[in-house]
Amino acid sequence: MIDVHAIWSALDLLGGSWQPWLVVLPGMLIGLAFHAVPGLTTSMALAVCMPIIPYMDFLPALIFMTAMYTGALFGVAIPAILLNVPGSASAVATTFDGFPMAQAGRHNEALGFALAASCFGQALAYVLLLFLVQPIADFAIRLGPPEMLIVALWGLTLIARLRGRHFARGALAGLFGLLLGTVGLSAFVFLVLLFLLWCGTPRPPPPGTMGLDVLLDGIPVVPAIIGLFAAAELFNLVRSDYIVSDVTRRDVRGRRILAGMRDTFRYPGTLVRGALLGAVVGILPGGHAIANLLSYSEARRTAKDPGSFGQGNPRGIIAAESANASSEGGSMATLLALGIPTGGATAVMLVAFSMHNITGGPQFMHDHKDLVYAVILSNLAQVALLAVVGFAFIFAAGYVVKIRLRALIPIVFAMAVIGSFALAQNMAGPVTLVVFAVVGWLMQRFDYPVAATVVGLLLGRMTEGALLRTYQLSGGEASYLLGRPIAMVLLGLLLISIGLPLVRRVLVRPAS
């Protein structure tokens, strides 16, 4: 599993020069700072730093980018916990319990839980990667549309668990999100429209776009998420003076952050399960976006007190953050071993590869195994650094709770609007934010779970694409799945995941 010669060579590369280490701290700080602004993403941070990549050697460049990624993966949790602003899809589940904890004056502990879970998740993922990078590469190349469809369906089962007090309202919120996720030009509609154009037939606009070109690529997801979650919550806060109403609970205490970090390890099951799930799901395209949701869902499903989730249960934060952090390891496995990006950040990294005339993939693995191991080992060291740098960063960020809301609200809204513009590169981002802010507030007001809509929105396009490709490959024959063992295993796991709670409920009811 491990090439010992390559490991020694990697240690030599890392120990032979100070250059690879010099870039770690700036990279991590850039990643952390970027995610303090709603709407900014890891891929934007990487893209901004792209011009300096050609001036670095390949290994320092790669370590610089992974350090940025490492910092960003945790950084995204800070506004999610303190402001209920999930700066990207990968922090959606962190808001579920993070913000209620912050509102209850337990922001120090919540940030500590997130930091420790993030460090643990990344460490476990990179240890796994060290041993399994080769087998993972072999496994990932066998995953096709049917497997992706089952993973997407697994993600959708989360809607049922986020239903809130009213089943019908929860399900409607989820289905509404699912439909929103399919707005725009799907691959099939694109082909139909091309055909109509070729025939000279007047073409109808793609579904749900109302003829607006800016919606051709679908609804801008990050502005929509910021609108649904953050803006709706900020509207509710206009009646308060501070996020934490009790003045005695507004302190930023390093000791309490450390207590949160220490207490994280009181939930080893949640921590390890989240990290393992994140590492596996991170291998898949788009996996980093749903790893946190799947992990949260599993933590809630297996908990003895599922009702406490969403009310400020630390296990919710730990599950989401450990999976989110470990998904980096999975993404890097796919990037290094297959040369396939699994998301925006790894796509930008691939561009940086090409600046050094290097193409990721099996050949890269074969020719530069020492570089791959050097990156993995450097990331293990980065985890230790993240624990220190992240602690200092959240110590500073924790002071957000001391700012009066009448100042914080317009500042956060302004940054979110500008960030949405930068993300969409047009006014579709800010307009989406405003529309979804109002929709989100109305949903909260009438007791519709916003989280279910976000899950549907995130998975709508992915589910539709995988369903379409599976249908085309199978010709509509369900027996096609029988010939795909990985799909069958995933399907079995999905059915067990759905069926177990039902069986448990049936068994428990007569006993009670």
Added chain:
Amino acid sequence: VALTSNSTAPARQEERRAEPREARARPGLPAFALAGWRVSVDVPHLLLVAAAAGWCGWFWFDSYAAAADIENLSLIEPTAIAALLLCAAILRDCIQIHRAAEPSGPPRLSRPPLEPTFRARLLGTMALLALYVAISPFAGFDIATFAYILATLFFLGERRVWVLVLTPAIVCVVAIYAFNTILATPLPLFFGGEP
């Protein structure tokens, strides 16, 4: 639509006695009499459900018009149908019908009412945000952001002049420098850019 007969009235009265004080203080739903029945309607919720149903129906129709094939509609059609059925099911929460003679009075609002101060602040904050986004492409993000933060600060109760001026100025300078110079994302600006 919920239909309640006299036989459930004592149970409902019992439930009402068990409600917390805050819930008991909520206003009753507007109701009208109809042939011996009292129809209570939660109008805002009904409008929300109608809007959701309207959008789902329109999206289904729009998708059908774009390409009426199984490949295009395989996810959209069943999802839209399920959403419409759920909207119909939720109508039960919006419209409730009871016998007019039932002594327990009309059902109460299922959510706390908006206090007048909060309602004014909420609508004002929403309007200012919408206005900010509407004028940004024309006035430029520099002018619009400054004006938005200043106006919202003032609207939410800030009266110190130095806070009203310095807060938007600092946010504008930092945000515009960061986006335009560091991130190379050209924002429409009034000063030094094209609004």
